[in-house]
Amino acid sequence: MIELALSHKLADLDIDIRFSSAARCLALFGDSGAGKTTILNAIAGLLRPRQARIVLDGQVLVDTEAGIDMPPAAREVGYVFQDGRLFPHLSARANLLYASQARQRKATQFERLVDLLELAPLLERRPQTLSGGERQRVAIGRALMSEPRILLLDEPLTGLHREARVQVLDHLRRLKQALRVATLLVSHQADEVIALADEVIRVHAGTMTAQLDMAQFQSQRD
Amino acid sequence: MFALSADEWQALALSLRVATLSVIVSMPFALALAWLLSRRRFPGRLLVEALMFLPLTLPPVVTGYALLVLFGRHGWIGEWLAQFGIVFAFRWTGAVLAAAVMGFPLLVLSIRAAFDNVDRRLERAAETLGASAWRRFVTIVLPLSTRGIIVGSVLAFARAFGEFGATITFVSSIPGETRTLPIAIYELMSLPAGDAGVQRLTVVALVVALGATVGAAILGGSLWGRRRDD
Numbered sequence: 001m002i003e004l005a006l007s008h009k010l011a012d013l014d015i016d017i018r019f020s021s022a023a024r025c026l027a028l029f030g031d032s033g034a035g036k037t038t039i040l041n042a043i044a045g046l047l048r049p050r051q052a053r054i055v056l057d058g059q060v061l062v063d064t065e066a067g068i069d070m071p072p073a074a075r076e077v078g079y080v081f082q083d084g085r086l087f088p089h090l091s092a093r094a095n096l097l098y099a100s101q102a103r104q105r106k107a108t109q110f111e112r113l114v115d116l117l118e119l120a121p122l123l124e125r126r127p128q129t130l131s132g133g134e135r136q137r138v139a140i141g142r143a144l145m146s147e148p149r150i151l152l153l154d155e156p157l158t159g160l161h162r163e164a165r166v167q168v169l170d171h172l173r174r175l176k177q178a179l180r181v182a183t184l185l186v187s188h189q190a191d192e193v194i195a196l197a198d199e200v201i202r203v204h205a206g207t208m209t210a211q212l213d214m215a216q217f218q219s220q221r222d
Numbered sequence: 223m224f225a226l227s228a229d230e231w232q233a234l235a236l237s238l239r240v241a242t243l244s245v246i247v248s249m250p251f252a253l254a255l256a257w258l259l260s261r262r263r264f265p266g267r268l269l270v271e272a273l274m275f276l277p278l279t280l281p282p283v284v285t286g287y288a289l290l291v292l293f294g295r296h297g298w299i300g301e302w303l304a305q306f307g308i309v310f311a312f313r314w315t316g317a318v319l320a321a322a323v324m325g326f327p328l329l330v331l332s333i334r335a336a337f338d339n340v341d342r343r344l345e346r347a348a349e350t351l352g353a354s355a356w357r358r359f360v361t362i363v364l365p366l367s368t369r370g371i372i373v374g375s376v377l378a379f380a381r382a383f384g385e386f387g388a389t390i391t392f393v394s395s396i397p398g399e400t401r402t403l404p405i406a407i408y409e410l411m412s413l414p415a416g417d418a419g420v421q422r423l424t425v426v427a428l429v430v431a432l433g434a435t436v437g438a439a440i441l442g443g444s445l446w447g448r449r450r451d452d
Contacts, residue, residue, distance in 0.1 A: 044350050045349075045350075046346050046349075046350070071349075072346070072349040072350050073349050073350075073351075073352050073353060073354060074352075075350070076352070077350055078350070079347070079350040081343070081347060083343070085343055085344055085346075085347040087344060087347075087348070087361075087362060088344075088366070089365045089366055098348065098351050098353070098361075099351040099352055102348070102351055102352040102353040102354070102357055103352040142351070143350075143351075146350075146351050146352060
């Protein structure tokens with residue numbers, strides 16, 4: 001369950017959006033430049049919003065009026081960035097284990113995720129030697145290894161060629177079934193949203209234009 | 223013919239020891255200052271930077287004199303430190319201090335440039351994965367700055383190895399204690415039969431300087447090459 005109210009000013013965009021959703025996979029759908037990534041950054045704590053109140057499963061992550069602002073390291077949010085951001089000096093294995101080492105937890109999900117994402121042959125390789133799709137799979141695994149309360153996926157398939165796109169999408173679908181992690185997907189591709197989401201929020205120019213269930217989303221598209 | 227005399231060996235060994243220790247001792251301070259200058263905006267930042275550059279811009283004799291005023295037996299800090307048995311004046315430890323101060327700006331400059339070059343987005347990613355500021359520094363910033371740290375260390379080592387003015391002003395020339403290689407060369411030059419010694423030590427200085435630079439280029443270069451593949 002996520003409740004979000006965010007008002008923030010970017011150089012060329014005023015964001016003013018509020019929504020709440022109990023969907024397991026919620027999609028923020030809209031053109032690039034609509035402010036979707038900014039919403040993810042606010043949830044992860046990577047930007048200081050002008051005004052915000054974000055509540056995740058009853059826990060307040062940020063409430064500017066009440067002066068609450070949890071540090072990003074404590075938010076337990078798994079963020080898959082659009083540009084991957086794997087650590088270039090670490091092997092895929094070390095990238096995956098980064099969160100459990102940082103939080104000094106046992107890496108209980110490691111084998112399961114390696115299996116689900118088919119990462120076994122990649123584990124000893126450095127990110128530079130991986131293909132785009134492989135890199136994205138490692139990034140998804142790394143975010144999930146932190147055992148997040150919510151997985152933030154920022155355009156996870158953008159920049160991948162057709163085959164890799166199909167493959168990563170397939171893995172995401174499998175993860176959704178196997179793990180039941182709450183997910184917030186940012187995308188401007190309707191097919192991605194249809195494949196993964198349970199509910200859709202349309203975002204345009206920094207505001208919400210509609211909150212739709214999947215049937216509504218599909219019918220609007222047709 | 224090229225064999226070094228006992229005195230010359232002594233000067234060479236002392237110089238190597240002083241230069242190496244000066245880099246090791248100043249490294250934690252250089253890392254901390256480089257990080258502050260690279261990542262924090264604080265009042266007085268410009269002043270800190272200006273002070274850090276002083277050993278590079280001042281005549282070394284002036285730096286040596288300042289060290290004498292501060293850390294001499296009756297210096298402002300030296301007198302206080304002497305209570306705890308820490309003495310710099312006319313000791314080899316003073317030569318290390320002088321060398322460290324002279325090499326410090328070069329060390330900080332290189333490391334700071336390396337820190338500036340680390341992609342901040344990687345640190346943000348580490349933050350979302352639960353890494354504290356210290357952990358981010360140790361696991362992301364430091365390893366991605368290896369090359370800059372090596373280059374800075376070599377530059378500072380070379381500067382320390384060649385240090386003359388500040389050292390002779392601060393700790394004078396005591397054989398086996400503060401008479402480093404450059405000071406030994408200078409003294410040999412004033413002796414009527416010192417020419418051969420001067421030439422030998424000059425060759426030694428050349429070998430050390432070239433060795434350090436080439437070694438750093440190989441080590442730094444290979445690290446660089448591996449990281450720049452992507």
